[in-house]
Amino acid sequence: LVGLSQAVGEPPLLHPCAYYSRKLSPVEQNYDVGNRELLAIKLALEERRHWLGAAHQLTIITDHKNLQYLREARRLNPRQAHWALFFTRFDFKITYRPGSKNVTADALSRQFSFDNPSEPKPIIPSKLIVSPILWDQDETIRQAILQEPAPPECPEGKIFMPRSQRLPLLGAAHQSPGSGQPTDPLAPSNSFLVALYVP
Structure with a gap:
C-alpha cells in the first residue's frame, strides 16, 4: 500500500490525495523486505507518472531505513538496476520516518481485528445531514x-x-x-x- 500526499498551507502539512495498492505476484512474494519496499515505490511512481514527472522534486517517506541510500548504492542486483533506470525519470529524495510516527499509512496496511473492534465513527458530521436516513x-x-x-x-x-x-x-x-x-x-x-x- 502506497499513499500519495500533498503539502499544503503554512507550515506545510501533508494531506493524502491518492492511495495505490495491489496484490503481490507469487514471484514478488519471495522478495525480501527491502525489495518489496522498493517495488512499492516503483509501482506508485509508475501508476502516477503523469502527475509525478520531473516537474518538481518529490519526497518519498519510507519506514525502511536502508532505502535512504538507494541512489548511493554501488552494487545492485539486475532487478534493482532495472528499477534504478526507471527511477532516473523522477527527481526525488527518500527520507526515513519510523512506522510509529506514520500511523495513518500504517493503519491502512494493517488487517482489521474482529477480536478488538472499535466503535465506527461517522464520516459526515450529524449536523451536516439534512434528513434522516431511516424512514418512518x-x-x-x-x-x-x-x-x-x-x-x-x-x-x-x-x-x-x-x-x-x-x-x-x-x-x-x-x-x-x-x-x-x-x-x-x-x-x-x-x-x-x-x-x-x-x-
Whole structure:
C-alpha cells in the first residue's frame, strides 16, 4: 500500500490525495523486505507518472531505513538496476520516518481485528445531514410484508409491495415536498398511478 500526499498551507502539512495498492505476484512474494519496499515505490511512481514527472522534486517517506541510500548504492542486483533506470525519470529524495510516527499509512496496511473492534465513527458530521436516513414507513412496510408475503408468481429479484402499502408509498415518493413532483390537480387518479407503477 502506497499513499500519495500533498503539502499544503503554512507550515506545510501533508494531506493524502491518492492511495495505490495491489496484490503481490507469487514471484514478488519471495522478495525480501527491502525489495518489496522498493517495488512499492516503483509501482506508485509508475501508476502516477503523469502527475509525478520531473516537474518538481518529490519526497518519498519510507519506514525502511536502508532505502535512504538507494541512489548511493554501488552494487545492485539486475532487478534493482532495472528499477534504478526507471527511477532516473523522477527527481526525488527518500527520507526515513519510523512506522510509529506514520500511523495513518500504517493503519491502512494493517488487517482489521474482529477480536478488538472499535466503535465506527461517522464520516459526515450529524449536523451536516439534512434528513434522516431511516424512514418512518419502513417498520409499517415490514409488518405488512409479514402479514401479506409475496405471492409465488412474484418474479425473482423483484420487490413485492403489499397492497395496503402501495398508495402510501406512491404518495411519499411522488407527492411529498421533497420528491420534486408537486401535486398536480390535473394528474391521473390514484388507481391509474397504482396500475402504472405497481403491476
